[in-house]
Amino acid sequence: MPLSSIQRRILVADDDREVRLGVAELLDDLGLEILHAATGTEAVELVRGTRIDAALLDMHMPGYTGMQAIPLLRGFNKTLPCIVYSGRWSLDLEQEVLSAGAFACLKKPVEPVVLRRIVCIALGLPPDLSHRDN
DSSP states (O other): OOSOSSOEEEEEEOSOHHHHHHHHHHHGGGTEEEEEESSHHHHHHHHHTSOOSEEEEESSOSSSOHHHHHHHHHTTOTTOOEEEEETTOOHHHHHHHHHTTOSEEEESSOOHHHHHHHHHHHHTOOGGGGOOOO
């Protein structure tokens, strides 16, 4: 049973299938509909015809990078919160990604509680939904 009765849709774009599935499992009890894309190009094409409420984007993937995808996704929804994550995180990268309009820039592997909290904040969900009973 999802913790939220409000259906929100989030896009998870990562070229690593296992990461996409892991993120989906981690966010499962938030009551989100999760859409998957394996490339930046696929993410943009998917959003072209589908309403989403937030995007979680790998920085380094085929097609568009997470940062390159932000303005394209924002072309469909100007207020779309885009969360970028990278295994090659640095302070310079974070500043560059945030300057490009990202909602947040996270380091992979992302701590589950951090990812859940950032997603809840981006979606405007109550912060208590970011806690999971283990």
